[in-house]
Amino acid sequence: MTGFGPSKNPEAQKSALKRQVRIDVDLLFQEALRHQHNGHLLSAETAYEKIIKSGYLHSVVFLNLADICQETGRLRKAISRCKQAVSLSPDLFDARMKLGALYKDIGDLDQSRNEIMRALSLEPNSPCALLNIMSVYRLNDIPGLKSHAFGLISRNSDIIYDLNFVEFLSSLGAGFCEDVLQSLDDSVASREA
Numbered sequence: 001m002t003g004f005g006p007s008k009n010p011e012a013q014k015s016a017l018k019r020q021v022r023i024d025v026d027l028l029f030q031e032a033l034r035h036q037h038n039g040h041l042l043s044a045e046t047a048y049e050k051i052i053k054s055g056y057l058h059s060v061v062f063l064n065l066a067d068i069c070q071e072t073g074r075l076r077k078a079i080s081r082c083k084q085a086v087s088l089s090p091d092l093f094d095a096r097m098k099l100g101a102l103y104k105d106i107g108d109l110d111q112s113r114n115e116i117m118r119a120l121s122l123e124p125n126s127p128c129a130l131l132n133i134m135s136v137y138r139l140n141d142i143p144g145l146k147s148h149a150f151g152l153i154s155r156n157s158d159i160i161y162d163l164n165f166v167e168f169l170s171s172l173g174a175g176f177c178e179d180v181l182q183s184l185d186d187s188v189a190s191r192e193a
Helices: 010-037 041-053 059-071 075-088 093-106 109-122 127-133 139-155 157-161 163-171 174-192
Strands: none
Touching: 010 041, 010 059, 041 059, 059 075, 059 093, 075 093, 093 109, 093 127, 109 127, 127 139, 127 163, 139 157, 139 163, 139 174, 157 163, 157 174, 163 174
16 A cells, blocks of 8 residues: 655656746745845845756846846946846847946947847847947948938838937938938838829
């Protein structure tokens, strides 16, 4: 006769342990988010660190840690955490944008530009990325950025209502804004004909 005690099967025990770790990680993550939302950054950071120590590595955990480090003035640590997020999810637009912003904050404009350009390559229709690149661009970037703007408008004329895009256009100069508006008018006229 068998009892109802713990299973003697090692695979079943491993599976049960993994389920328990997953539940613990989920609870820790919810706790960390609650602390972070309420402004208890040290408690949130501690909870995120416990998640990492459990072996659960997820880009969101590292991005949230980067936010905490940035808010508490530890920019180099924020960069390190953001790099960890990028290493886990290289195609994560938000991580690339944050990394670009952090590099800009420490004065490394070349690294900032590189990360924002990577973000722009991930989401070419992002007015936010276009606007942010304008704070760290090189002169030889301007023709490509102008071409990119024309391409965006040809694909989606409603983008001119996005304030980030409008600010991006205005940073390229009045003459370019006029060219874009003329291009938009020409595009609308050709569709109507």
